Amino acid sequence: MWEDHQVKKPCPFIAVEGAIGAGKTTLATMLAERFDYPLLKEIVDENPFLDKFYQNIEEWAFQLEMFFLCNRYKQLEDTVQNYVSRGLPVVSDYHIYKNWIFAQRTLHGDKREKYRQIYHLLTDDLPKPNVIVYIQTELATLLKRIEKRGRGFEQDIDPGYLERLIEDYETAITQLRTQEPDTVIITIDGNELDFVEHPEHFEQIVAKIKEHL
Ligand SMILES: Nc1ncnc2c1ncn2[C@@H]1O[C@H](COP(=O)(O)OP(=O)(O)O)[C@@H](O)[C@H]1O
Numbered sequence: 001m002w003e004d005h006q007v008k009k010p011c012p013f014i015a016v017e018g019a020i021g022a023g024k025t026t027l028a029t030m031l032a033e034r035f036d037y038p039l040l041k042e043i044v045d046e047n048p049f050l051d052k053f054y055q056n057i058e059e060w061a062f063q064l065e066m067f068f069l070c071n072r073y074k075q076l077e078d079t080v081q082n083y084v085s086r087g088l089p090v091v092s093d094y095h096i097y098k099n100w101i102f103a104q105r106t107l108h109g110d111k112r113e114k115y116r117q118i119y120h121l122l123t124d125d126l127p128k129p130n131v132i133v134y135i136q137t138e139l140a141t142l143l144k145r146i147e148k149r150g151r152g153f154e155q156d157i158d159p160g161y162l163e164r165l166i167e168d169y170e171t172a173i174t175q176l177r178t179q180e181p182d183t184v185i186i187t188i189d190g191n192e193l194d195f196v197e198h199p200e201h202f203e204q205i206v207a208k209i210k211e212h213l
Pocket residue numbers: 018019020021022023024025026027093145146148149150193194195196197
């Protein structure tokens with residue numbers, strides 16, 4: 001029974017974030033299994049613009065960012081309807097803010113401004129995750145994992161682009177801490193903690209999350 005002074009914690013809506021290849025999908029899948037929560041997973045293979053984007057970022061950025069934004073909006077709208085608004089927990093392998101992190105890097109001028117307006121229109125009212133697990137990784141780790149994943153169109157990604165994204169993620173996490181002070185942000189060292197090879201590392205992450213559930 002709840003005492004008057006106890007504050008009921010919100011139902012877990014956990015998002016795993018980090019740069020390309022950090023291990024988001026892998027960790028989100030493991031967490032969903034461990035906590036027995038449904039998994040909201042990004043659909044990458046059906047994206048018609050991604051390989052073209054990596055061949056010519058300037059040319060394809062707006063189409064790609066809009067495609068990701070609309071897809072995630074639809075997925076999150078369904079998730080809110082089916083889980084969040086019913087008080088059911090969920091784990092996601094992305095936070096909607098990811099769209100804006102990438103768009104600020106890939107769009108410029110008018111296109112960025114148009115995108116910014118649409119981004120806010122679509123996402124401002126969406127319920128946001130209350131726990132973010134941020135996998136912080138250095139370039140060498142990302143390159144290794146991208147190679148391991150073996151998607152053809154990612155193999156020639158400019159390391160400079162990845163390096164800038166690592167910085168963009170650092171900035172974004174700092175911004176989120178200020179903009180959403182009630183959101184729990186758990187940073188894990190994705191270079192040192194290897195939750196795939198070392199079960200004890202995964203247990204450390206689970207224990208940290210449990211402190212906030
Ligand atoms: N901690 C880890 N140790 C070793 N390999 C990993 C680890 N995390 C992820 N991987 C592998 O790295 C690749 C990228 O991981 P993935 O979860 O798809 O990253 P993201 O979703 O962040 O892009 C996959 O092949 C995955 O099996």
